[in-house]
Amino acid sequence: MRDGYKALLFLAAYGLAYILAPGAYLRYEVVYFGAVSLAVLGVTKLLDAGLVNFGYGMYVAxxxxxxxLLYKHLGVSDVAAGVALAAAAGAAFGYAVGKATARFRGIFYALLNLSVSMVLYGVLVKFYTVTGGSDGITIPTYLLFGFPAGTDAIAGLTAALAATGLYMRSRYLRSALYYNALGLRENELRMRALAVSPEAAVVKLTVFSAVFGSVSGALLAYLTNHVSPDLSFWSESSIMVIGGLAGGFISPMYGFLAGALVLRILDILASYYVYELVVGVGLMLIFALALARSYVGGARG
Incomplete structure (x- = not known):
């Protein structure tokens, strides 16, 4: 009951923010925030287990x-169909990557995921006739359940999905999978002693994380009317990780929402300055915060 209550409060606050936002641009930003919050939620799920994925953008892509591709090759522009297909694609892709990376930890896990994401980036750029190459794919118009739709419809769907993500996060924090994630981060030997497979936990976490990221990618595709291989590039993934890490400092429950705000701010800054500079400074600030918190924790201990 309390989980649904939190989701309904968020839904009301999100709807109010969208309605009261002055101008089309700020309404667009509210929807963008909601869509990208699902990707940050996916990153956060991996960070719970101590898994840092610098290739996470591959799921969004x-x-x-x-x-x-549903629009380009089949002419289907219905958002509901696109989001459903994205969720299915994310689950399948996440399962494959999860199985391949389940035995790796630390820098090896991060680099293997980064490698997969860069292979995907190369494939998306190379096969122009299928993917549109570096130009990507344009989705000029779309429907929602068969009816013509615009930003308002995307806003409503995004609000519902973000609220669902919050509800699932609340339930997840009291689930066995969450404690398995903590076990992965803290003590895998104890997990094995309790007959819990760390590798199976990694696969489950990766699948759930990938679904959130893929749904976020589909929403962003319809919102921006464009799909680009840059979504799979390492710099995009790094900003998502920064968002997840920043949210982790704030709240296990609501941190992904704050992280989405951080992500969007960094994205806007990157459009004015050198992208790599913004990513580098963002990562250094996160490390500085982590170091400061460890000193504070040590002093209290």
């Missing part, structure tokens, strides 16, 4: 291209 998978969802976006599921929607884009």
């Amino acid at each position: 998978a969802g976006a291209y599921a929607a884009g």
Whole structure:
């Protein structure tokens, strides 16, 4: 009951923010925030287990291209169909990557995921006739359940999905999978002693995380009317990780929402300055915060 209550409060606050936002641009930003919060939620799920994925953008790209290819090759522009296909693609892709990376930890896990994401980036750029190459895919118009839709419809769907993500996060924090994630981060030997497979936990976490990222990608595709291979590039993934890490400092429950705000701010800054500079400074600030918190914790201990 309390989980649903939190989701309904968020839904009301999100709807109010969208309605009261002055001008089309700020309404667009509200929807963008809601869509990207799902990707940050996916990153956060992996960070719970101590898994840092610098290739996470590949899941967002998978969802976006599921929607884009559905339109480009089959002429289907219904948002509901695109989001459903994105979720399915994310689950399948996440399962495959999860199985391949389940035995790796630390820098090896991060680099292997980064490698997969860069292979996907190369494939998306190279096969122009299928993916549109570096130009990507444009989705000029779309429907929602068969009816013509615009930003308002995307806003409503995004609000519902973000509220669902919050509800699932609340339930997840009291689930066995969450404690398995903590076990992965803290003590895998104890997990094995309790007959819990760390590898199976990694696969489950990766699948759930990938679904969130892919749904986020599909929503962003319809909102921006464009799909680009840059979603799979390392710099995009790094900003998502920064968002997840920043949210982790704030709240296990609501941190992904704050992280989405951080992500969007960094994205806007990156459009004015050198992208790599913004990513580098963002990562250094996160490390500085982590170091400061460890000193504070040590002093209290």
